[in-house]
Amino acid sequence: MKVTIAEELLLLAYSEDEGKQLISATQLDAALGGAILAELAVNERISLSDAKVSVLDPTPLGDEELDAALARIAAENKERKPAWWVQKLYSATLRKRLLTRLAEAGVLAEERGKVLGVFPTTRWPEADGSVEADVRERVAGALGGADPDARTAVLVAVMHASKLDRKAFPGADKERVKEIAEGAWAGDAVATTIAAINSVIMIAATTAAVTATIS
Template sequence: MSVTIAEEILLLAFGEDDGRQLLSTIQLDPAVAGALLAELAISERITLRDKKVTVLDPAPLGDDELDAALARIAGSPKERGPAWWVQQLQSGKLRTRLLTRLAAAGVLAEERGRVFGIFRTTRWPELDGSVESRVRERVAGALGGAEPDPRTAVLIAVMHAAKLDRKAFPGADKGRVKEIAAGAWEAEAVAQTIAAINAGISIAVTTAAITATG
């Protein structure tokens, strides 16, 4: 099946067998939002002009979440920077919608329970591991020296910004990860947009962490 980059992030961010979340929500939610923006960028729907996200083409891509994000950006009365949009788009509801969509497609199972009989919890173990396996093959190939396609490069860049690469690919060469994240992109405008989105993810993660500990 076809999945978005945001869904690929989620597949890598949950344990295959136990369905436990490998990253804190503080790290994961900005990564999911950033992945939506990054996919809009490589799909030539948005770009960065004067450090602001600008819509190039408002035509829908045919995915509910991507199209909703694009419509929200296009309908904004004021152009904003990537960090602002990462903050606006990230939410637990977005994460849950994407996970539920993966469960509905038979990729994940949704297992609800309680911790200590009190606190509600949901785990998302894999039902069909073939989808994540293909994602891992692409990433492993790129980390091993193969030239990554734009989607794989974006995935690695977003993982690196959220520090998910350390959890999902603990043995990966850090230099190679940074090299791909820095990116030899096809267009300079895309390179600048992806870099700005990744900076926005990092800002969101840092801000949330400071707020949580303040």
């Protein structure tokens, strides 16, 4: 099964048996927005710089989420920074759409229940572990010293930005993770995406802190 970088991230971000998130919703949702932006860059549909996101080729890639993001960027009449686009693309709704898509493909199972018999909750345990196993093998190879391809470099970088690497690969060498995240395997897409994700996570955390103080 062909999955996007964002979907690969989701598979690593949920525990296999319990189907629960390993990182906060803010970290994960920002990372998903960054993953979509970076995948468009890896596929040479957009260019990323600190100052702006530019469309290089509006041709659809054949993926509903990636193509919708590309069309949205192409339709924007003002130049926007990567962090602006990560903030626009990320949401709990995007996460739910991607999780549902993985469930419909038989990769995850959707299990609904209630906390304390009142509050609805949904778990996403694995139904078919082969897809995540392939992702883990690829990432483990890179973390072990193999040169990563652009997709793997982006995935590692996005995990690092959202601190998922510590949860998904707790035994990984921190210097190797940093080397990949700061490397040139995916050109400017990696560094720019990391900066954008970190910026969005920081904004969200600051907003939440201010809201809590006011209330």
